[in-house]
Amino acid sequence: MSNIPADLRYTESHEWVRSESDGTLAVGLTDHAQQALGPVVFVELPEVGKPVAAGDVVGAVEAVTAQSDIHAPVGGEVIAVNEELFSKPHLINTGYWPHEAWIFKIRPSDSSELGRLLDAAGYKAAIGE
Known part of the structure; x- marks a missing residue:
């Protein structure tokens, strides 16, 4: 079973989305996706x-x-990338749990788009868990 934190939002294409305190969004690969992909x-x-x-x-x-x-997951401007993943792509699988490896x-252009993303229950249903 996948780890699907309730405080995140999800896409049907298996990205997780975390709202940051400054209004930006951190985006990563879900636990379900990283397990399916492998290393x-x-x-x-x-x-x-x-x-x-x-x-x-x-x-x-x-x-x-x-x-x-x-x-x-939403429209906007990419404002940062996790450069550590250039040399350590495996962090998506190990080292962090997947919902910390953004x-x-x-920076979303329209914060109302967040409402279109899945909550934890919706993502669980989408992946059949």
């Missing part, structure tokens, strides 16, 4: 300063046997 060997991070729309592919995660795109941060 992560490479992370393609989004470009800082890039404007994105909800659902845009902004990067990718590569594991030994599979690859998964990373999507923007991949990028975004």
Whole structure:
């Protein structure tokens, strides 16, 4: 069973979203997704300063046997990336629990888009747990 914290929001494309105190959002790969992928060997991070729309592919995660795109959960501007993942992509699987290994941060252009994301119960239902 996946670890699905109740204080996060989720996308159907398996990103978790955490609201930060400054109004930005931290985005990472869900526990369910990282378990399905297996050991992560490479992370393609989004470009800082890039404007994105909800659902845009902004990067990718590569594991030994599979690859998964990373999507923007909401529209806005990418304001930071977790540069530690360049040299330590495995942190998505180990070292942190997956909901602390953020991949990028975004400043949303319309905070009402957060309401379209899944809560923990909705994500559990979406993945069949």
